[in-house]
Amino acid sequence: MKILIATDAWAPQVNGVVQTLTQLTQKLADQGHEVQVIHPGLFKTVPCPTYPEIRLALWPWKEVMRALKGFNPDAVHIVTEGPIGLATRLLVRAKSIPFTTAYHTQFPEYVKARFGLPVNWTARLLRWFHKPAKAVMVPTPSMIATLQSRGLSNCVLWQRGVDTQCFNPAPSKAAYSMAHAPAALTACDQQQLELIRQLNNTLVTRPVFLYAGRVAVEKNLEAFLSLNLPGEKWVAGDGPARKALEKKFPGVRWFGMLKHAALSELYRTADVFVFPSLTDTFGLVLLEAMACGCPVAAFPVTGPLDVIGGSGAGVLHTDLQRAALAALKIDRSVPRQYASQFTWDNCARQFTSYLAIRSQQAWAVKQMPQPKALSNRS
Incomplete structure (x- = not known):
């Protein structure tokens, strides 16, 4: 077709x-x-x-x-x-x-x-x-x-x-190569390698709460960044609100725009994925995070309600801080298993x-009318 x-x-x-x-x-x-x-x-x-x-x-x-x-x-x-x-x-x-x-x-x-x-x-x-x-x-x-x-x-x-070849809990090829096969590093994604080095060389205070996606007013990101949570808050993504939010929340770690290979490393490292949006119709990042074994905390609104619902792969609550802390208790095998059904x-x-299948004559050039056959009569 x-x-x-x-x-x-x-x-x-x-x-x-x-x-x-x-x-x-x-x-x-x-x-x-x-x-x-x-x-x-x-x-x-x-x-x-x-x-x-x-x-x-x-x-x-x-x-x-x-x-x-x-x-x-x-x-x-x-x-x-x-x-x-x-x-x-x-x-x-x-x-x-x-x-x-x-x-x-x-x-x-x-x-x-x-x-x-x-x-x-x-x-x-x-x-x-x-x-x-x-x-x-x-x-x-x-x-x-x-x-x-x-x-x-x-x-x-x-x-x-969700692409479970990219988003999964297993150590990435880049992480394995860095630890065991340095000769294979040239074939790995360079942004991913740089992020792994950055994480390996930084003292991370647990737990880690992560948001990934567009950094814009409609994503309601301040609802996450203003929470009083233990550990660290991380943000991956870019958008028109980033500069203002970086200035307002200097204690947050900002990773900028990441390709999927690098983003999967953050999902694997984070303890909870926090999704503060009130307006998303779905939220693909929810599936990506869960496929990597990262449980979700979100508001009970369109998107999270349908994607997560009562699966046990995340916690939905009108109190986002309560949801984030409760999600820490979820075994990482639960979101991974749940996300695998979305292909x-x-x-x-x-x-x-x-799809609506149309008539093939719709865009055809109009044909000239055929002349009538001549009569045999004299």
């Missing part, structure tokens, strides 16, 4: 949406599908207001139309509600082409956090955007309930996965089962 994916989130952005799409496109290719992605790297872009790390495509209409006609996809999937997603939606609607969408981000809540606009204003726009889709792929049941309460009845559950192969299979 030929699948066209339109997204405003793509590398070099580092977030859960990009991670999901990276894994998804690889698994779709492995399953024999042909995939084309329309992403910001194909266009001239401008920085997103208040979030310059995200680039928004300028006037993508012509290129989107060219991709639709040239690729002639069997199915069209729209990932985001940005310029590329909007252009694709309007063009396929104009041609009566069926399509699917995804809901990755609690956009109304993010807009309220950044600009103060009422949630119901942005929710109306999202309802207009997603309502014509054959299916809106949503990562959790509670998020489906929220969207249904906002007038979207076409939501389906599309779960996420990217299943994610890709779910995705294809929801």
